[in-house]
Amino acid sequence: MIGRVRPLFLWSASTRRLVVGMVIIALVLLFLLPRQTQFLLQQVGKPVADVVSVPLEMMADVDRGVRNWWNQYIALQGIYEQNRDLQVKVQNLEGELNQLREQALASQRLTALLDFQEESAMTTLAARVIGRSASNWYHGVVLNKGEDDGVAVEMGVVTPAGIVGYIVKVASSTSIALLITDPNVAVTGLIQRTRDEGIVQGTAQGFVRMKYIPPLAAVKEGDTVVTSGLTGGFPRGLLIGQVLTVGEREGDLFQTAHVAPVVDFGKLEEVLIVLPPPSSESTESIGNILTSQEKKPKDS
């Protein structure tokens, strides 16, 4: 038997028994009723998360400061700043260009049916990335906006360049967003050129692929993938990435494409959280809009 350091907690025997008993009861409940206890523990955890978020934000500031200092003074000062500004500008322009391209296509095809301007308008909330998910098994980021700022689970997270992921956990002042490179995230996507839909999902390797593309779709390398707007969280036409390769094996019912996301997830610093539109009309699906448009002539 090995020697020991002094116990961490110098409690009396009864206090110790009480704490151990409570921990064991909590563990048994968590193990047997994970879903049922999740809500309760989330409520208990909110004040704890608030307390922990204070040193977290401080460390994030220190980390950011050290990184900025390193990048600006150790690694070629002027070039870094210029490069960063240009990258931001290119990302913004790409985002704008994509939105315009999408609007033009939609106008040509669906002018009579959709008010695209209204659909693509979205209310967003700016948030700062203050950390990475505390587990290697999930690709997530910690944001500095939470329930107090109106953030809720399943809201989309984007940058001007394209989509990032969606919110999976919310505390009072922080939230966790799961990135689209995580295998547990799936978003409905659209090949912009061919208008074929599919499911965009992260992979175990940290990449992104688009599944369930119709077998006859003429998808090719370099095609742009955008959100289809059919799933919650994201409006239509936000850039997801570009097709790298298309995998089609004989006998497969669908095609699968590997997609290179436009967002550099390793350098995420600021993001926008997509808030729900103020009126329910703007959340109508295309199907609903088509139906209402078809009804109009009859009504008149």
Next chain:
Amino acid sequence: MKTGLFVGCILLLVPLQTTVLGSISPFGIRPDLCLIAACLIGFLTGQVQGLIMGFFLGFVQDLFSASDLWLNTITKSGVGFFAGLIARNLANAASHSAFLVVAVFSVFSGVVFMVSSRVGMDIGDVLLGFPSILLPQALFDGLVAIAAYWVATRWTPEASSF
């Protein structure tokens, strides 16, 4: 002093894990500081201390992780408890024992996470977690544990007789 260390561990380890370690993670793998802490506390101070610290560390880690089902709370509690049990039955403990215990528990914890985070996926995708995350993280955790063990045994005179 000890309570301060306990609260400090809980308040600082998770922020450290989510911020600073994100910038210095080789191959995108970060050591699981909470697992290492729970394991070493159980290893050095006993299974009850390991259980309690593992519970609280795991709970805070769950709050800042995208995982659900409170997996960290359960796995870290178990890791702290069983590390304490193992240490009770060891004739001699040294840094290599700490390395082995932490690495083994890291693999155990990794398997739990790998299975739960890859539900419904191809078996190939699931197994890919072994070489890409699980084994490098176990190695990384073990190496950090050696350093942490060395620091802990020099800070606490009672442990110098190990």
